[in-house]
Amino acid sequence: MQLYNTLSAKEREKLIEDAGKDRLTISFYKYAQIKNLEIFRNHLFIHWDKLEVLGRIYVAHEGINAQLSVPAENFELFKKHLDSIVFLEKVRLNIAIEQDNKSFLKLKVKIREKIVADGLNDASFDVTNKGIHVGAEQFNELIEDPDTILVDMRNHYESEIGHFKNAVTPDVDTFRDSLDIIEKDLAEHKDDKKLVMYCTGGIRCEKASAYYKHKGFKNVYQLEGGIIEYTRQVKAQSLENKFLGKNFVFDHRRGERISSDVISNCHQCGEPCDEHVNCANEACHLLFIQCEKCAEAMGDCCSSECKEVHQLPFEEQKRLRKGKKASNKIFKKGRSEVLRYKK
Template sequence: MENLHNKISNKELKERLMAETEPRTTISFYKYFNIPDAQAFRDELYQKFVDLGVFGRVYIATEGINAQISVPTSNVEALKETIYAADPALDGIRLNYAIDDDGKSFWVLRMKVRDKVVADGIDDPTFDPSDVGAYLKAAEVNEMMGREDTIFVDMRNHYEYEVGHFKDALEVPSTTFREQLPMAVDMLQDSKDKNIVMYCTGGIRCEKASAYMKHEGFENVYHVEGGIIEYARKAEEEGLPLEFIGKNFVFDERMGERITDDVLSHCHQCGKVNDDHKNCHNPACHRLFIQCPECDEKFEGCCSEQCQTEMHLPKEELNKLIQERMKDKDFFTKKRA
């Protein structure tokens, strides 16, 4: 089988995307199921996705698949058929359609085989990821909201929670899912008699988190079906009040889907009300932060005066700085304040 990897530069791929005239639809989906030969599954699916013009990010492991992709809108039905036919476990799988979608979320298809589709740090052989909490549909989520016997738990990272969350939801302050799982157990030890409702962006993290909470002895565990994306879509379709406020952070070029007009966060530089995430324009930093338009102009898209200065260094000096910082495995991660 040929053409199993992209060989075109990012610059050319972005230019091709911007030149497209047909609209694209952004879709995410996941499924925990056994894949005996993850590499073979990946290679076969990759070629089919290429033929359909799919862009995006897909992770495959022996435990399942996690995908955030876009496809020409005319190929949506063909994509559904391809996914449903890829494995019996995927037949009829729920697909989450983006809410605030300009079709420019991805410009290349990257499909990788990993040890796990979501890095969880769990090495307990008795843990069963299929023993999940009960699903809650949008109307059921609203019914449980505000009850004294119920706690909503946000299983996303701190920068996601910052711009939007369910009202009064508990934040588990961490930048990685593997850190959050034991942290959530510790934070909720005195609440084992309550209903624990877990949620995340599209459902994949909170589904596994609900199984982990049950594994740790919590009995009344729930999770929002399809995550924030599906909740917001169904609430709108059914005319329900939105209990998620603000923006839903997404891991593509959009960096966020507007759910309500509420702006919960502030520019990290001047403190003005704002919830626009971006990456620092200094390639020797690339920090994720929130920046208002005024500071964007003042700092040229950089997160600090230092980065603004570094960005204009001679190319050789800038590349040397990047190489030096790459020696610190945590420098180019979202862990930095």
């Protein structure tokens, strides 16, 4: 039985266009003890492939982290299948604020050591002793409290285009980098301040809150469901939106607009812009912020060198990148020296 993709992204994109069906972009996670990962992984692929689910799903002995899209007409069947799995019954689903039928173009269910790379030894602390979960209304109240320290648990390229006002935004490339930095910077406030954390959908805060409680922080809170759920609750309850700009997302959309504020700039000219792109040179694929004018002038590339390569015949481009791996740059997040106005 086939348990992997055979279609290319372009082939899948055409099928989506031809189908003409509205799709829902969804994310969810759940920490749980999963024993036989291979069986579980295959079970998900078989059932979700039938439902035309596309996305990036990681499974590990500690649980599941899923970002996917499903035809709207199959949503109830998808939810029914989730509910048939004991530890996923009634799991909270974060449904995207802005929908895009092409947010994902392949179904990938992968086995990983962890569902989020945190670099932590889970056996050294109680991962179930988590912080207090708060909804949007209580979160808004907490972050106005002078005794609160609000921390963004995301990476620099995420917070660069959007974050809550007055949040501490660590200048880090990875989640694991932020954990020790935040503890060190806030060490003197373990007893006297409320530590309030947030991330995209909540998964990073689940582990981080338990870690910081283990490290001695007395008052630890986390935004339930992250920015995605916060935005939904703000709209549903007519609350004040305290998030500025865009929420970065890890699919082809790269961002959801939460407010009209543009708090970042084009990495090439410095003009206000919050549109993330990947360099069109396949041998580079660097993630950076680029405005429309620079995109036109640079041929959707991050540098003159990449523009020259991108203009070469396709076979010549393939020859030049043969044997070279640049996938780590896909989310290398605007650190390149070729970007004049990078953060």
